[in-house]
Amino acid sequence: MTIQSGSDLDGRTIGEIAATLPGATAVFRKFKMDFCCHGDADVGDMARQCGVDTSDLAEALDALEKSKTPVPTTPETDELIDHILRYHETHRRELPQLITLARKVETVHAGHPQAPHGLADLLHQMRGELEVHMKKEELILFPAMRRGPRARFDAPIAQMRHDHDDHGEQMRRMETLTGDFTPPAGACRSWQALCTGAAKLAEDLMEHIHLENNILFPRYQGALAS
Ligand SMILES: [Fe+2]
Numbered sequence: 001m002t003i004q005s006g007s008d009l010d011g012r013t014i015g016e017i018a019a020t021l022p023g024a025t026a027v028f029r030k031f032k033m034d035f036c037c038h039g040d041a042d043v044g045d046m047a048r049q050c051g052v053d054t055s056d057l058a059e060a061l062d063a064l065e066k067s068k069t070p071v072p073t074t075p076e077t078d079e080l081i082d083h084i085l086r087y088h089e090t091h092r093r094e095l096p097q098l099i100t101l102a103r104k105v106e107t108v109h110a111g112h113p114q115a116p117h118g119l120a121d122l123l124h125q126m127r128g129e130l131e132v133h134m135k136k137e138e139l140i141l142f143p144a145m146r147r148g149p150r151a152r153f154d155a156p157i158a159q160m161r162h163d164h165d166d167h168g169e170q171m172r173r174m175e176t177l178t179g180d181f182t183p184p185a186g187a188c189r190s191w192q193a194l195c196t197g198a199a200k201l202a203e204d205l206m207e208h209i210h211l212e213n214n215i216l217f218p219r220y221q222g223a224l225a226s
């Protein structure tokens with residue numbers, strides 16, 4: 001999907017974009033556009049109806065698509081850390097929206113046999129634990145790495161790797177609760193958007209942890225350093 005101008009929005013429904021473009025629900029909320037109850041509406045028509053400038057909306061949705069910047073193959077440490085920090089920002093931006101969406105789906109569809117019971121609590125827990133973890137990296141470990149390119153940080157890195165294992169475990173629970181990020185047949189737009197958003201969180205988190213565990217951390221571990 002490419003959205004580069006207001007005219008690219010015409011002919012697409014608001015629900016289709018909410019369900020297939022992770023983070024789009026947050027953009028629609030920001031523009032006060034109802035993506036849930038008016039999911040079948042043409043997004044261009046809906047924007048004009050809500051008094052939203054379609055160029056501004058297209059720009060916001062295009063920025064979301066471009067936010068998945070490919071990482072350079074052999075980045076310098078400063079560059080790599082800057083790239084990792086963009087994942088921190090993304091988790092912080094997307095998790096609260098996902099928690100709200102999960103609470104809504106769990107409440108509205110409480111009687112549905114496939115309702116993702118416990119997902120909102122799990123995401124809330126993940127948000128709290130990730131925040132503590134990311135703060136440790138941002139305030140202590142990463143600045144120390146930037147200052148000392150040949151330093152060794154075996155003990156703090158071991159702790160970070162342990163935290164990552166916990167995040168991986170939570171990710172698998174999230175996968176189970178969402179039926180492998182697949183909404184049931186006939187699911188509402190919110191449920192579809194929840195699965196799309198949870199899948200993106202898992203994908204981002206996996207890439208984020210991979211960059212730290214496999215590319216950044218080995219540069220600062222005595223036993224693993226070449
Ligand atoms: Fe991180």
Ligand SMILES: [Fe+2]
Pocket residue numbers: 133137160164209212
């Ligand atoms: Fe980390």
